[in-house]
Amino acid sequence: EVQLVESGGGLVQPGGSLRLSCAASGFTFSSYWMTWVRQAPGKGLEWVANIKQDGSDKYYVDSLKGRFTISRDNAKNSLYLQMNSLRVEDTAVYYCARDYGSGSYYPFWGQGTLVTVSS
Amino acid sequence: DIQMTQSPSTLSASVGDRVTITCRASQSISSWLAWYQQKPGKAPKLLIFQASTLESGVPSRFSGSGSGTEFTLTISSLQPDDFATYYCQQYITLGTFGQGTKVEIK
Numbered sequence: 001e002v003q004l005v006e007s008g009g010g011l012v013q014p015g016g017s018l019r020l021s022c023a024a025s026g027f028t029f030s031s032y033w034m035t036w037v038r039q040a041p042g043k044g045l046e047w048v049a050n051i052k053q054d055g056s057d058k059y060y061v062d063s064l065k066g067r068f069t070i071s072r073d074n075a076k077n078s079l080y081l082q083m084n085s086l087r088v089e090d091t092a093v094y095y096c097a098r099d100y101g102s103g104s105y106y107p108f109w110g111q112g113t114l115v116t117v118s119s
Numbered sequence: 120d121i122q123m124t125q126s127p128s129t130l131s132a133s134v135g136d137r138v139t140i141t142c143r144a145s146q147s148i149s150s151w152l153a154w155y156q157q158k159p160g161k162a163p164k165l166l167i168f169q170a171s172t173l174e175s176g177v178p179s180r181f182s183g184s185g186s187g188t189e190f191t192l193t194i195s196s197l198q199p200d201d202f203a204t205y206y207c208q209q210y211i212t213l214g215t216f217g218q219g220t221k222v223e224i225k
Binding site for chain 2: 044
């Protein structure tokens, strides 16, 4: 059974940093693109970033380039999102998702982790 | 960037109604479109991919159609479990979601 478990969320002050993790199990992690999607309170889904199987290609939504960094450790079956220079508008539930193949749609999602940026 | 626009934003309907949600892309995405259902406090659930292919385990009352820039999600007979928010997503270039359509009880 595919399982994705996010962690690392919490309360952080504006300008601060946070690193989210996503622990994957139940599939061959190194065979799939992985993605972060976020959802601000009461708002819609926003695609954030994705990373190729071997980490060699990474893509970001334009509005976040330079502040967020996606990475993965295939030996640990883990996906990460390093978030720097956080802003109030980054407050959201952050989901990790596994695609079907080659960066496509998402049959598998974690439960999400809440990041709150507030002073 | 490809923009996805859903309509309506909110839809009031009754059990048994036929419901249609529209999703428009700012440029052609062929059939690279998925639909998701999300309930409060839960992760999205994949319903349809490739514009019209039903995900395994999804009831047949859900169907999708369209190609190019215009797509629809139809629920043939709305059930109590279907009151939720629905999102379209293009995946021809990275991934962009529509803003969502909330289906509420009339």
